[in-house]
Amino acid sequence: MTQRGLERLKRAMWTLSLSVLAIPFVFPFLWMVSSGFKSATEIFGQPTLIPRVWRWTNFVEVFQYQPFAQQYFNSLYIACLVTVITLVLSSLAGYALARMRFAGAGLLMLFLVSALMVPEEVTIIPNFFLMRWLGLMDTHGPLVLLPVFGPHGVMATFLMRQYFVALPKELEEAGKMDGLSRIGIWWRIALPMSRPALAAVAIITFLFSWNLFLEPLVFVSSLEKFTLPLALSNFTDAYGLPLWHLQLAATSLAVVPILIVYLIAQRQIIESFAMSGVKG
Amino acid sequence: MRAAKTRLTVSLLALCLASGPALAENLRFTVWTGNEAHLKMLNGIAEGFEAAHEGTQVTFETIPAGDYVQKLTFQLAGGNPPDLGWMFEDSMPAFVAAKAVEPLTDVLENTEGYDLADFSEPAMGLWKKDDEIYGVPFSTSPFMIFYNKDMFDAAGLEDPLTLAEKGEWNMTKFREVAKALTRSGERVWGFEFKDGQGYDTRIMHAVMPPIRAYGGDAWANGACGFDQPEAVEAIKTLHGMVFEDKSIVPPGEQGDYFSGSSAMTINQISRASKMPEAGFAWGVAPLPSGPAGEAPVIGQAGLVVFAKSDQKELAKEFVAWMTNKENVAVMAQFFPPARASVLDSDAFTDANSLIPAEQMKNVAAAIKNGKVLPSHQRAPQILAAQKPKFDALWRADADVEASIQAICAAIKPQL
Amino acid sequence: MARAGRAPWLTLQRREAIEAWLFVSPTLIGFLIFFLGPLIAVVFYSVSEWNLLSGEQVFVGMANYHDALRENPDFWHVIRNSVIFAIGLVPLNMALALTLALALSRPFRGVVFFRTVFFAPVVTSAVAWAIVWKFLLQGEGGTVNALLGYVGIDGPNWLREPDWAMAAVIVTRVIKMVGLNMILYIAALQAIPRDYEEAARLEGASGWQIFRMVTWPLLAPATLIIMVITTIGSFKVFDHIYLMTGGGPENGTLVLAYYIYEQAFEFFNVGYASALAMIMFVIVLALTIVQLILRQKGAA
Known part of the structure; x- marks a missing residue:
C-alpha cells in the first residue's frame, strides 16, 4: 500500500515538474495568439492572457499593410516545389548510391556528406554573384535551387540511401526477372516500399523551406515576392515603424496552421526528425 | 490583288512605327513608402510626365524603409537596377563616392523654368559634391x-x-x-x-x-x-x-x-x-x-538617378519634372519643400490638412533656419x-x- | 565459352555504372554548381578587396585575413562571442535533452502530450520564435519580468545588457531546438535492450548507478553525433540573433554568422566577408575532425 502510494507520489512529482518545465515551450504560442487580438497599447500594458478588447480587425489589417496573402502563397508554393524536387532527386541519387555498383560511389558519398558540415553563410556570398549572373536576383529561383542542391538536399539523399540499403532486395530481384528497367524498379518497387523515408524527407524539406530566412533576405527584394519569414520580420508601416499588434497577428497566422498540422500528425513528424537526425 | 497586298504591307509598317515608342520606356522608381495617399500623389505627378513623354511609364516600387539601402544595393549590384529612386541623407555620400548615382547639374540648369537657385543653399549641401549636384531633396523636414x-x-x-x-x-x-x-x-x-x-x-x-x-x-x-x-x-x-x-x-x-x-x-x-x-x-x-x-534640426531625403540605369537621360528629366515648382507644391502636403518660393507661400502652410497653419509657420521657420544632420561617406x-x-x-x-x-x-x- | 560468357557480364556492369551516374547526376551537377563552385569561389573572393556598391575588385593577397586576425579588434570579440554561445548552448541543450528523453522514453499517461509540447518549437519558424521572445523579454513591461515579479524576482533588462542578452539568446535557442535532441536521445534509449537494465537491477544497482554504468556508456555514440550536430548548428545560428538582438547590445551577441552577413550585405565588404567565411569554414571543419577523432578513440 505505502509502496504503491509512494510510486504514485513519485509519478505525480514527475508530471508536475514536467508541466513546469513545459511552460516556456507553450507560453510563447499562447501569448502570441492572444496578443494578435490586442491593440498595440494593450500588448505593452499589464500582461493578461485574455485580451480585454478583442480586435479581430488586426487580422484584416494584416492583409492591407502588405500583400500578405501573396506572401503566404509564395511560401506555400515554394515549399511544395522544393519538396517535390527534393523527393525526386534525393530518391534517385539515394537509390543509385544504395543499390547500384559503380566506381567512385564511396568517394562520391564522402564528398556529398562533407557538405553537411558547411554552413550556408559560407557559400551565400558567391551564390549571390552566381544568381546575379543567372539573372535570378529578386526571383524565387534561388529559394528553390539552394535548398534542393545545398546541404539540405544532400541530407535528404543520404537519408534515402540509408533507407534503401536496409530494404530487402528480393522484390527488386523479382522485378529485374520480370524485365523492369532500373528506372522501373526505382519507381514501381523501391519508392512504394520507402514511403516512411519519403514522408520523412517531405516533412523535413517542407519545414526547412517554409522557415528559410537568410536566403530570402539576401535574394528577394520586392514586397510581393517576399516569403512569410521575411514578411513577418518586416511588419512596419510606411515610415518603417514596427506595427507590433499586426506583426503578432501575422505571426499567429503563419505559425498556427503549421502547428495544427503538427498536432494532428505529431507522431509521423517527430519520427521523421528522429530518422533524419540519427542517420544524417 | 497586288494593290491589296501593298496596302497590307503599308498598314503593317505604319502599325510597327506607331507602336515603336509605346514599347519603350518604363522608368522604375524605388521608394520606401507604401502609404496609399503617398503613392497616389506620386502616380499623379508621374501621369503629367507620361502625358508629355508619350510611351513612357513610371512605376513606383516600394522597398520597406528598414531594408531600403540594402535591397537597393542588391538590385544595383544584382543586375536589376532601378532607374531612379529616393535616397536617405546618410546613405548619399557613400553612393556618390561609389559613383552609383548620376550627376544632375546639366539637366537641372537647362530645364526651362526650373529655377535651380530657388533651392536654398543649405538644403542642397548634402546632395552636392565638388559643385556637381547628385540629388535633389524632395523632403526637407525639420524635427x-x-x-x-x-x-x-x-x-x-x-x-x-x-x-x-x-x-x-x-x-x-x-x-x-x-x-x-x-x-x-x-x-x-x-x-x-x-x-x-x-x-x-x-x-x-x-x-x-x-x-x-x-x-x-x-x-x-x-x-x-x-x-x-x-x-x-x-x-x-x-x-x-x-x-x-x-x-x-x-x-x-x-x-x-x-x-x-x-x-x-x-x-x-x-x-x-x-x-x-x-x-x-x-x-x-x-x-x-x-x-x-x-x-532646428532637419532630416532630408532626396531623389537620385542611378548610374546603372540604361535610361539616365529620361530619368534625369523626370527628376527635373518632379522637383519643378508646381510639383514641389503638390508634394508639400506630405513632404516639406526645400524651394524657398513654395516655403514662403501660403500654399505650404495651408497644404497640411492635419496641422493648423499657425503651427506650420513654425515648421517653415525651422526649415529656413535649420541645419541638416551630420553626414559622412x-x-x-x-x-x-x-x-x-x-x-x-x-x-x-x-x-x-x-x-x-x-x-x-x-x-x-x-x- | 568462357570468353563469350565474360563479355556480356562486363557490359552489364558498365551499363549499371552509366545508369547509376545518370541517377546521381541531377543531384551531383546541382551540387557542383550551387555548392562546391561557390565554396571554391569564396577562396578567391577572400584575397580581394571588393565593394559591392562600386563593383571595384582589387587583388590584395592575404590582407583580409591579416585584417581580421591582427588588425580588427571586432574579429576576436566576435570569435569570443561565438565560443561563449557554443559553450553555453551545447551542454545546456544536451543536458536538458537527455533529461527530457529519460523522462519520456517510457510510456506513461501523458507521455505523448509532453513529447508533443517539447517538440513543438522545433517545427516553428525561427523568425516567429525570435519575434515573440523579443517581446516577452522586454525590460519593465516584458511578460517574463512580470511573471518573475510575481515570485519576487526583479528581472534584468534582458536584451539591453550584453551578458543577459547572450544568456537570453542561448536559453531561447535551447528551448527552440532541444526537442530535436530529445527525440534523438529517445530513439537511442529505446534501442538499448531492456535486459541490460534488468540485469543491473537484479544485481541491486540503484537508478543512478544503472544510468551511470549501463545507460550512459551505451548512449556514447548517440551523444557524440548529437554533440557534433549541435555544435555545428550553434555556429550557424543567424536568424535568431538577427531578429532578437541584431548583434547588440554593445556587440555582446555579435557572432560569426551574423558578422559575415553584416560585412557582406550591410557594409558590402565582399572580400573581407569572404575571408571571414573561410575562417568559419576552417573552424567548423576543425571542430568536426576533433569530434570524429574523439569518436574513433571512444570506439577503440
Whole structure:
C-alpha cells in the first residue's frame, strides 16, 4: 500500500515538474495568439492572457499593410516545389548510391556528406554573384535551387540511401526477372516500399523551406515576392515603424496552421526528425 | 490583288512605327513608402510626365524603409537596377563616392523654368559634391515636438506651443515638464525618442537636437564632437532624464506616444498622418532652445538617378519634372519643400490638412533656419562603430563621460 | 565459352555504372554548381578587396585575413562571442535533452502530450520564435519580468545588457531546438535492450548507478553525433540573433554568422566577408575532425 502510494507520489512529482518545465515551450504560442487580438497599447500594458478588447480587425489589417496573402502563397508554393524536387532527386541519387555498383560511389558519398558540415553563410556570398549572373536576383529561383542542391538536399539523399540499403532486395530481384528497367524498379518497387523515408524527407524539406530566412533576405527584394519569414520580420508601416499588434497577428497566422498540422500528425513528424537526425 | 497586298504591307509598317515608342520606356522608381495617399500623389505627378513623354511609364516600387539601402544595393549590384529612386541623407555620400548615382547639374540648369537657385543653399549641401549636384531633396523636414495636449491640460501645465510663443520653451523647461508629466508605475512617460527607436536605429535623431541646442555637433569636419563640453552637457541632460527623472521612455521599453503613453515625442511632420487615429488633442511645437539658442534640426531625403540605369537621360528629366515648382507644391502636403518660393507661400502652410497653419509657420521657420544632420561617406560604418558604445552609455550606472570618450575612440578610425 | 560468357557480364556492369551516374547526376551537377563552385569561389573572393556598391575588385593577397586576425579588434570579440554561445548552448541543450528523453522514453499517461509540447518549437519558424521572445523579454513591461515579479524576482533588462542578452539568446535557442535532441536521445534509449537494465537491477544497482554504468556508456555514440550536430548548428545560428538582438547590445551577441552577413550585405565588404567565411569554414571543419577523432578513440 505505502509502496504503491509512494510510486504514485513519485509519478505525480514527475508530471508536475514536467508541466513546469513545459511552460516556456507553450507560453510563447499562447501569448502570441492572444496578443494578435490586442491593440498595440494593450500588448505593452499589464500582461493578461485574455485580451480585454478583442480586435479581430488586426487580422484584416494584416492583409492591407502588405500583400500578405501573396506572401503566404509564395511560401506555400515554394515549399511544395522544393519538396517535390527534393523527393525526386534525393530518391534517385539515394537509390543509385544504395543499390547500384559503380566506381567512385564511396568517394562520391564522402564528398556529398562533407557538405553537411558547411554552413550556408559560407557559400551565400558567391551564390549571390552566381544568381546575379543567372539573372535570378529578386526571383524565387534561388529559394528553390539552394535548398534542393545545398546541404539540405544532400541530407535528404543520404537519408534515402540509408533507407534503401536496409530494404530487402528480393522484390527488386523479382522485378529485374520480370524485365523492369532500373528506372522501373526505382519507381514501381523501391519508392512504394520507402514511403516512411519519403514522408520523412517531405516533412523535413517542407519545414526547412517554409522557415528559410537568410536566403530570402539576401535574394528577394520586392514586397510581393517576399516569403512569410521575411514578411513577418518586416511588419512596419510606411515610415518603417514596427506595427507590433499586426506583426503578432501575422505571426499567429503563419505559425498556427503549421502547428495544427503538427498536432494532428505529431507522431509521423517527430519520427521523421528522429530518422533524419540519427542517420544524417 | 497586288494593290491589296501593298496596302497590307503599308498598314503593317505604319502599325510597327506607331507602336515603336509605346514599347519603350518604363522608368522604375524605388521608394520606401507604401502609404496609399503617398503613392497616389506620386502616380499623379508621374501621369503629367507620361502625358508629355508619350510611351513612357513610371512605376513606383516600394522597398520597406528598414531594408531600403540594402535591397537597393542588391538590385544595383544584382543586375536589376532601378532607374531612379529616393535616397536617405546618410546613405548619399557613400553612393556618390561609389559613383552609383548620376550627376544632375546639366539637366537641372537647362530645364526651362526650373529655377535651380530657388533651392536654398543649405538644403542642397548634402546632395552636392565638388559643385556637381547628385540629388535633389524632395523632403526637407525639420524635427518638431509633438505633444499630447490632453495630458498637459490634465496636469494643468502650459503646453510647448504656448511656452514657445512666450519664448520660454527651452531645455530646462522641457526637462521640467517631462518630469512633471511622468507617472512611473503607470507606464506613462514625459517624452519618447523618435518612434521609440532612439537607442537603436535612431541614435542620431535622439542626441542631435539637444547637442545642437547646447551648441555642439557630432562628427562634422572629420573630428569627433561628442566629447566637446557642449555635447557632453547635452548628453548628460538626456541621460539624467532617462535614468534620474525617469521621464524619457528607457531602453527596452515601449512608451508609444501615438497610443497615449508618452506626453511628448520628437518627429517629423509627415508622422502627423498617424495622429487622427490617436484619439487625443495634440499639437506641434518647435524644438526646445538651449544655451546656443534655437537650433532646428532637419532630416532630408532626396531623389537620385542611378548610374546603372540604361535610361539616365529620361530619368534625369523626370527628376527635373518632379522637383519643378508646381510639383514641389503638390508634394508639400506630405513632404516639406526645400524651394524657398513654395516655403514662403501660403500654399505650404495651408497644404497640411492635419496641422493648423499657425503651427506650420513654425515648421517653415525651422526649415529656413535649420541645419541638416551630420553626414559622412562612411556613415554606415560610423553608425555601426558608435552603436555598441552608445549601448554602454544608455545604462543607469554608466559613467557618461567615459562612455562618450569610448564613442569618440570607436569612431575616430572611421572619420 | 568462357570468353563469350565474360563479355556480356562486363557490359552489364558498365551499363549499371552509366545508369547509376545518370541517377546521381541531377543531384551531383546541382551540387557542383550551387555548392562546391561557390565554396571554391569564396577562396578567391577572400584575397580581394571588393565593394559591392562600386563593383571595384582589387587583388590584395592575404590582407583580409591579416585584417581580421591582427588588425580588427571586432574579429576576436566576435570569435569570443561565438565560443561563449557554443559553450553555453551545447551542454545546456544536451543536458536538458537527455533529461527530457529519460523522462519520456517510457510510456506513461501523458507521455505523448509532453513529447508533443517539447517538440513543438522545433517545427516553428525561427523568425516567429525570435519575434515573440523579443517581446516577452522586454525590460519593465516584458511578460517574463512580470511573471518573475510575481515570485519576487526583479528581472534584468534582458536584451539591453550584453551578458543577459547572450544568456537570453542561448536559453531561447535551447528551448527552440532541444526537442530535436530529445527525440534523438529517445530513439537511442529505446534501442538499448531492456535486459541490460534488468540485469543491473537484479544485481541491486540503484537508478543512478544503472544510468551511470549501463545507460550512459551505451548512449556514447548517440551523444557524440548529437554533440557534433549541435555544435555545428550553434555556429550557424543567424536568424535568431538577427531578429532578437541584431548583434547588440554593445556587440555582446555579435557572432560569426551574423558578422559575415553584416560585412557582406550591410557594409558590402565582399572580400573581407569572404575571408571571414573561410575562417568559419576552417573552424567548423576543425571542430568536426576533433569530434570524429574523439569518436574513433571512444570506439577503440
